[in-house]
Each structure stands twice: as C-alpha cells, then as structure tokens.
Amino acid sequence: MKNLKKKNLIILFLVVLGLALLINLPLRSTTYMVRVFNMTMITYLAVLSLYVVFGMAGQSSFAQCGLMGIGAYITANMSTKWGFAPIVGMLASMLGTALFAFIIGFALFRLKRFYFSFSTIALMTILNGIFANWVKGTGGSMGMGNLVQFSVGGYVFNTEIKYFYLITSFSIVATIIIWKLFRSPLGRSFMAVRDNETAASCMGINNLLTKNIAFAISGLLCGLSGSLFAFLSGYISATSFALPQSQLYLVVIMIGGSSSPIGALIGSILINLLPEWLRFLKDYMMLIYGIGIMGLMVVLPEGIVGGGKDLYAKFIKRKRSRVDA
Amino acid sequence: MIVQLIVTGISLGVVYGLIGMGMVLIFRAVGIVNFAQGDFLMLGAFICFALNQKMGMPIWFSFAITAVLIGLSGIVFQFVTYWPLRNAQDKTIIVSTLGASIALREMTKLIWGSTPQTIDPLKKGVVRIGGAILQWQYVLIIIFAAILMGLVYFLLEKTLLGNIMQATAQDKYAASLMGIPIVVAIGLTFFISMLITGAGGVMLAPIFFITNTMGVMAGVKAFAAVVIGGFGSVQGAIIGGLLIGLVEVFAGTFVSTTYKDTVVFAVLIISLLIRPQGIFGEKIAEKA
Numbered sequence: 001m002k003n004l005k006k007k008n009l010i011i012l013f014l015v016v017l018g019l020a021l022l023i024n025l026p027l028r029s030t031t032y033m034v035r036v037f038n039m040t041m042i043t044y045l046a047v048l049s050l051y052v053v054f055g056m057a058g059q060s061s062f063a064q065c066g067l068m069g070i071g072a073y074i075t076a077n078m079s080t081k082w083g084f085a086p087i088v089g090m091l092a093s094m095l096g097t098a099l100f101a102f103i104i105g106f107a108l109f110r111l112k113r114f115y116f117s118f119s120t121i122a123l124m125t126i127l128n129g130i131f132a133n134w135v136k137g138t139g140g141s142m143g144m145g146n147l148v149q150f151s152v153g154g155y156v157f158n159t160e161i162k163y164f165y166l167i168t169s170f171s172i173v174a175t176i177i178i179w180k181l182f183r184s185p186l187g188r189s190f191m192a193v194r195d196n197e198t199a200a201s202c203m204g205i206n207n208l209l210t211k212n213i214a215f216a217i218s219g220l221l222c223g224l225s226g227s228l229f230a231f232l233s234g235y236i237s238a239t240s241f242a243l244p245q246s247q248l249y250l251v252v253i254m255i256g257g258s259s260s261p262i263g264a265l266i267g268s269i270l271i272n273l274l275p276e277w278l279r280f281l282k283d284y285m286m287l288i289y290g291i292g293i294m295g296l297m298v299v300l301p302e303g304i305v306g307g308g309k310d311l312y313a314k315f316i317k318r319k320r321s322r323v324d325a
Numbered sequence: 326m327i328v329q330l331i332v333t334g335i336s337l338g339v340v341y342g343l344i345g346m347g348m349v350l351i352f353r354a355v356g357i358v359n360f361a362q363g364d365f366l367m368l369g370a371f372i373c374f375a376l377n378q379k380m381g382m383p384i385w386f387s388f389a390i391t392a393v394l395i396g397l398s399g400i401v402f403q404f405v406t407y408w409p410l411r412n413a414q415d416k417t418i419i420v421s422t423l424g425a426s427i428a429l430r431e432m433t434k435l436i437w438g439s440t441p442q443t444i445d446p447l448k449k450g451v452v453r454i455g456g457a458i459l460q461w462q463y464v465l466i467i468i469f470a471a472i473l474m475g476l477v478y479f480l481l482e483k484t485l486l487g488n489i490m491q492a493t494a495q496d497k498y499a500a501s502l503m504g505i506p507i508v509v510a511i512g513l514t515f516f517i518s519m520l521i522t523g524a525g526g527v528m529l530a531p532i533f534f535i536t537n538t539m540g541v542m543a544g545v546k547a548f549a550a551v552v553i554g555g556f557g558s559v560q561g562a563i564i565g566g567l568l569i570g571l572v573e574v575f576a577g578t579f580v581s582t583t584y585k586d587t588v589v590f591a592v593l594i595i596s597l598l599i600r601p602q603g604i605f606g607e608k609i610a611e612k613a
Binding site for chain 2: 108123244247251254284287289290292
C-alpha cells in the first residue's frame with residue numbers, strides 16, 4: 001500500500017515536471033525549433049497510428065502516409081474550399097480517414113503477412129497517384145495552398161507556439177487513449193491476433209473484424225495527424241504523402257521499439273531532432289542515417305525501448321540473484 | 326501501333342520480371358523480402374553511367390563489368406544486412422534492408438549528384454518488323470532478358486551449383502549436414518539476384534533517365550509482379566512482370582499517362598483479391 005502511494009507520487013511528480021518542461025519548451029526556443037517540435041509531434045501521431053496496427057495488431061502497413069494525406073486533403077477541402085469551421089474539418093478528416101481505412105480493410109485484410117504489406121504498398125501508390133493527378137479534389141501536382149488557420153470559436157491559432165500547445169495536447173490525449181486501449185479487451189484481442197491468429201479465433205475473436213478495427217483506429221490517428229499537418233503548414237502537395245515517407249514511419253517505430261507508444265515517441269524525436277543537432281554533417285546526414293538504421297537493427301533488434309527493457313531486466317536479475325545468494 | 330505497344334510493354338515487363346526473379350531467389354534462399362532490390366537497379370544504371378559516359382568505355386564492355394560489380398556488391402549487401410541478422414525476426418531484417426535502400430540512394434546522390442543522367446543505348450536506330458517501327462533497345466532488352474532468364478534457369482535446375490543453392494533454400498540445417506557451406510550458397514544467391522537486377526537497370530537506363538530514385542518505382546512494380554505471379558515462383562515472377570509491363574504501357578496509352586501507375590496497382594489489388602496466392606503460387610504457406 002505504502003509502496004503504491006510512493007509510486008503514484010513519483011508518477012505525479014514526473015507528470016508535473018514533464019508538463020512544466022513542455023510548457024516552457026517553446027517559450028525558450030526559436031520559432032524555427034518550435035516548428036521542428038511541431039513536426040515531431042505530427043510524426044509522432046502518425047507513428048502512433050502505426051503502433052496500433054503494427055505494434056499491437058502485428059500488420060506491417062505501408063499506407064500510413066497515404067491515410068495521412070486523405071486526412072490532410074479532407075481538411076483542406078472542407079475548411080478552405082467549402083468554408084466549414086476548422087474543427088469540423090478536423091473531425092471530418094478523422095472520421096473520414098477511419099471510415100476509409102475500415103472499408104478498404106475488408107479488402108486488404110483478406111491477405112496475410114507479406115501479402116498484406118504489399119497490398120498496402122499498392123494502396124499507398126494508388127493514393128499518391130490520386131493526390132498528384134486529381135486536379136479538382138487535390139489541386140493536382142500544384143497542391144493546395146493558402147489553407148486557413150486552425151481556430152476555435154474566434155480564437156485563431158496563428159503562431160507556431162500556439163500550434164505547439166494545440167498539437168501537443170492532441171498528442172497527449174491520443175497517447176492516453178491508446179494506453180487505455182492497450183489494457184482494454186479490444187487491445188488484448190489485437191495482440192492475440194498478432195501473436196497467433198488460429199489461437200485467437202479459437203478464443204472467439206473475429207480476426208478480420210479485429211484487424212479492421214485496428215486499421216480504422218490507426219486511420220483515425222492518421223487523419224488527425226494529416227489534418228494538423230495541413231493547418232500547420234498551410235500548404236499540402238502529393239510529395240508530402242509518398243511511399244518513402246511511409247517506409248520512414250515503419251523505420252521510426254522499429255528504431256524506437258514497436259512494443260509501446262514510448263518507442264514511437266523516442267523514434268519520432270530522434271528522426272526529427274537528430275538532423276538539427278547534426279547540421280554539420282550536411283549531405284552525409286541521410287547516408288549515415290541509412291547505415292545507422294542497419295547498425296541499430298544489429299545491435300538493438302527490438303528498438304531502443306526493447307533494448308532498454310533488456311538492460312533493465314538484466315540489472316534487476318543481477319540484483320535479485322545477489323540477494324538470493 | 327499495337328505491335329509497338331506490345332513490344333514496349335513486354336520489354337518493360339521482362340525487366341520487372343528480372344528484378345522480381347532476383348527477389349524470388351532471395352526470398353526462397355533466406356525467407357526475407359528485400360526492400361532494397363530496386364535500388365540495386367539504380368546502382369547498376371549509375372555504375373554503367375560512370376563506366377560508359379565518364380570513362381568512355383563502349384556500352385557492351387561496361388554492361389558486362391557493371392553486371393559483375395553489382396553481383397559482388399550483392400555479396401557485400403548480404404554480409405551487411407542479412408548475415409548478422411539471420412536469427413532475428415523478419416521485421417528486423419526488413420527494416421535493415423529499408424535502411425540499406427536509403428543508404429544506397431544517398432550514396433549515389435553524393436557520388437553522382439541528383440541531375441538526371443543518361444547512357445548510350447545498346448544499339449542505336451530502329452528495326453522494322455512487319456510495318457511496325459521498333460527501337461533496337463526494346464528488342465534487345467527482350468532478347469537479353471530472355472537469355473539471362475534462361476541462364477539462371479539452367480544454373481538453378483541443371484547444375485550442381487543450382488542443387489546446392491536449392492538445397493540451402495529448402496533446409497539450411499540439413500544442407501549444412503550434407504557438407505554444403507551455407508554462407509557460400511547464400512552469397513551466390515545474392516550474387517546472381519543482384520547481377521540480374523543490375524543488368525535490368527543497365528537495360529532500362531537508356532529508356533528512362535538515371536536518377537537516384539528510379540529504383541523506387543521499378544522495385545515496387547517488381548514486387549507487384551512477384552505477388553501477382555505467386556510468391557516464391559520464378560516463372561510466376563516473369564509472367565507477373567510481363568502482365569505489369571503490358572498493363573502499364575496500355576494504361577498509359579489508352580487511359581491516361583498520369584494514372585498509369587494507379588491502374589497498375591489497382592490491377593495488383595484486384596489480382597490479390599481474386600487469387601491471393603498468385604498465378605503459380607500454392608495455397609499460401611506460412612513460410613517465415
């Protein structure tokens with residue numbers, strides 16, 4: 001009991017400390033760095049969506065960036081072209097993308113493992129083709145510019161710092177919901193499907209529907225991420241939503257560790273902030289990064305979080321065995 | 326017109342088939358999907374560009390040297406991405422090949438810059454076949470790809486070396502008990518796989534511009550070819566490649582050039598829905 005209280009206190013302390021840091025962070029950084037933080041959080045939301053479908057349900061999807069694009073274009077059309085309130089556009093993006101993922105999931109999830117991955121590559125390429133060529137709906141290769149700023153009831157989010165608070169609070173809410181999902185029966189059924197489909201269906205889980213729901217939830221997050229991206233950057237085009245970007249998200253979650261949202265966060269921070277710190281490398285940055293991924297997979301095949309857990313387990317075990325002896 | 330389109334489609338298709346064959350060879354040998362295959366196509370085109378344009382070697386000579394060099398780089402690739410991870414999970418190896426793909430793309434960009442380049446065609450001029458005017462390049466691609474495919478088939482099915490590679494692919498442990506050096510067999514597989522992919526790159530280079538991202542689309546289309554044909558089947562990869570090539574060319578002409586890739590991948594999804602195991606695939610075996 002006492003232990004529990006102590007643990008709760010520590011967690012409370014950490015949360016307060018983290019919030020204080022988060023609130024202070026943009027005030028002490030340049031506008032440019034705040035922009036980088038904002039992009040980090042948007043990447044994080046996209047990678048979090050991959051955590052649901054890949055980390056929890058075990059389906060490696062290469063279509064996340066395409067789903068993000070759907071969200072971004074829905075927002076752009078709704079709020080800028082047709083003049084809906086931005087918050088309506090955002091909700092429509094989330095629901096629209098989730099619905100799209102849910103429906104397309106019925107087709108794609110008839111396939112398993114590698115075959116599913118390939119079909120998502122195909123989906124990604126098709127979506128990118130549509131983004132780049134459908135002039136009426138997406139502005140074609142010109143993209144869509146001059147998008148409206150996000151606003152709620154007259155309060156306009158017109159600076160990077162305001163966006164930082166907006167995006168960060170969305171990310172925190174999303175993380176808490178995903179954390180709850182992890183402990184819920186639905187989340188457990190995702191993991192059952194990931195680990196063994198035959199066993200899962202023996203337990204009365206509908207595999208197809210479960211995977212579809214996972215894909216739809218990831219679509220919801222992608223829609224949110226894409227919508228925020230559209231509001232933040234004010235300009236979207238097909239080049240932002242292409243296959244290499246989707247592959248990058250998969251790499252990010254593998255670097256961070258696909259076993260928890262923390263892995264997604266660590267991966268996103270690394271991928272966005274490292275280029276800023278390693279400016280002096282210039283053109284060599286991406287090359288070193290590619291080689292680094294290969295090296296990291298050899299050293300930490302379970303990602304940074306997985307590697308940290310292993311280390312922790314080793315440390316605890318050593319301590320325990322010492323007590324036993 | 327139709328004959329021209331068919332020849333163009335087939336010549337693109339055999340190149341996709343070649344890359345797909347390379348993927349299948351690797352998949353059969355080690356059970357992983359290589360996401361950097363398309364980038365070896367790009368690397369092949371660039372090496373040939375360096376030999377042909379920068380050093381002024383004749384195209385045939387540089388073609389041969391490129392093929393060997395790419396094969397050797399395949400062995401290096403094997404030792405870097407696959408061998409240290411051979412006991413790890415699939416997803417780890419896949420991400421490792423994704424990393425290799427990024428590294429290769431950036432390396433070529435650093436060495437040769439990002440301006441689109443081009444190389445000499447294998448033979449200039451046109452050939453007339455029954456009223457249709459065809460570029461020699463397309464005709465030669467088909468001939469060459471057919472020869473390469475025939476050689477690989479002969480090597481795999483009719484020689485001792487092929488038996489060694491197939492035995493390793495089927496059961497590594499049993500193969501090692503028979504005295505087969507696994508690492509040599511796998512290395513050889515990667516050598517052949519990359520060799521045919523690089524050759525495909527050299528053949529495609531005069532048709533498209535050489536850029537450091539040319540491999541992405543070609544690689545993805547080769548995936549599509551492999552999946553349509555049936556994963557793990559060499560002849561399936563070739564048939565799938567031909568199908569993809571023909572669909573691409575015909576969609577580009579009769580539907581719209583901008584949507585041709587969209588049509589290609591729509592065909593992939595449709596074929597996956599109708600016959601998920603592919604044309605030559607058996608009922609999906611849960612390999613790897």
